[in-house]
Amino acid sequence: MNVTVTISHVETGEVVAHLGPYESARNARLAAADHAGQALTWQRGEDTWLAEKYPLAYGVPADPPSSLEE
Numbered sequence: 001m002n003v004t005v006t007i008s009h010v011e012t013g014e015v016v017a018h019l020g021p022y023e024s025a026r027n028a029r030l031a032a033a034d035h036a037g038q039a040l041t042w043q044r045g046e047d048t049w050l051a052e053k054y055p056l057a058y059g060v061p062a063d064p065p066s067s068l069e070e
Helices: 025-036
Strands: 003-009 016-020 048-053 054-061
Touching: 003 025, 016 025, 025 048, 025 054
Parallel strands: none
Antiparallel strands: 003 016, 003 054, 048 054
16 A cells, blocks of 8 residues: 655645655654654544644545454
8 A cells, every 4th residue: 555645734725745655654654753853643534644733734544444354
């Protein structure tokens, strides 16, 4: 799975950059923290991880749930 980080401006919503691709949402979130220069606090939405370091917002698609069926 290739995952990219979308970086947008908090107030305007304008996409200013993309990072990636990465192998997983976890790796993408780590790369976003490196880009921000600090640890980020992530909130998981239904299908996206979101974090903010004003004036930028970072969005990462969430990994699909793993199947527990055998």
